Amino acid sequence: MKLAQYLDSTYLKTATQANLSEEETKANVVKLVEEAIAFNFKLVMIRAKYISFAKEMILKAKSNVLVGTVIGFHEGTASIEEKLIEAKKAVDLGVDELDFVVNYEAFKKGEIPLIREEIIKGTALGLKNNKVVKWIIEVAALNNEAIAAISKLIKIIVIDNFGLENTKKVFVKSSTGFYKTENNIPNGATFETIKIMHDNAKPVKIKAAGGVKTKNDALKMITLGVERIGTSSAKAIIEETKVKY
Secondary structure, eight states, X not given: OOGGGGEEEEEOOOHHHHTOOHHHHHHHHHHHHHHHHHHTOSEEEEOGGGHHHHHHHHHHTTOOOEEEEEESTXXXXXXXXXXXXXXXXXXXXXXXXXXXXXOHHHHHTTOHHHXXXXXXXXXXXXXXXXXXXXXXXXXXXXXHHHHHHHHHHHHHHHXXXXXXXGGGGEEEEOOOSOOOOSXXXXXXXXXXXXXXXXXXXXXXXXXXXXXXXSHHHHHHHHHXXXXXEEESOHHHHHHHHTSOO
């Protein structure tokens, strides 16, 4: 198993969120891409404004690292039309993978037709352009019953509208990593939530994101069935192995 190929190395903070200048933020993204090339990570997950230069760096290095970005980030409440415009712009910039934030607040209110429409339209846009599509459900905002229900709903929508053969191009993803919780409750993937997602979404793929910081956590997530891990600790995870992948 090549652990590095499970890792989506992630930097999604804006300059304002990180209290940095635009130049410092870009430097952090450059470092992220350089590390991904050096360690052969599967993908870098970055903001759309950095897609073009990241692709240029990867091409120049003759690397296979992919570039992903987030859509409707991080609240997920943007309209379907806004999300589609954002996704199309990312496609035009050369992105490889699109991570949409599901409107989980609408889901909690029972607005299933809206959820169904955005998943159908967002997935269709991605697949039409030969992109992998991931749907972020924000597990920290949902109880276990809702995590199971939305995971199953995404699976049914994908199979019914795009066929079983396209489930390999779609993921259910746990978290944005930006959700604010109370009392220091984890805001990302946990072993419990990943198991629920796996049990209800498969054969749609699973991505664990948020809170995976060690090699042991990463390996356990893989044993639970995840095929991608989104983390800001990708380099540290690989360096724990003492083996260069």
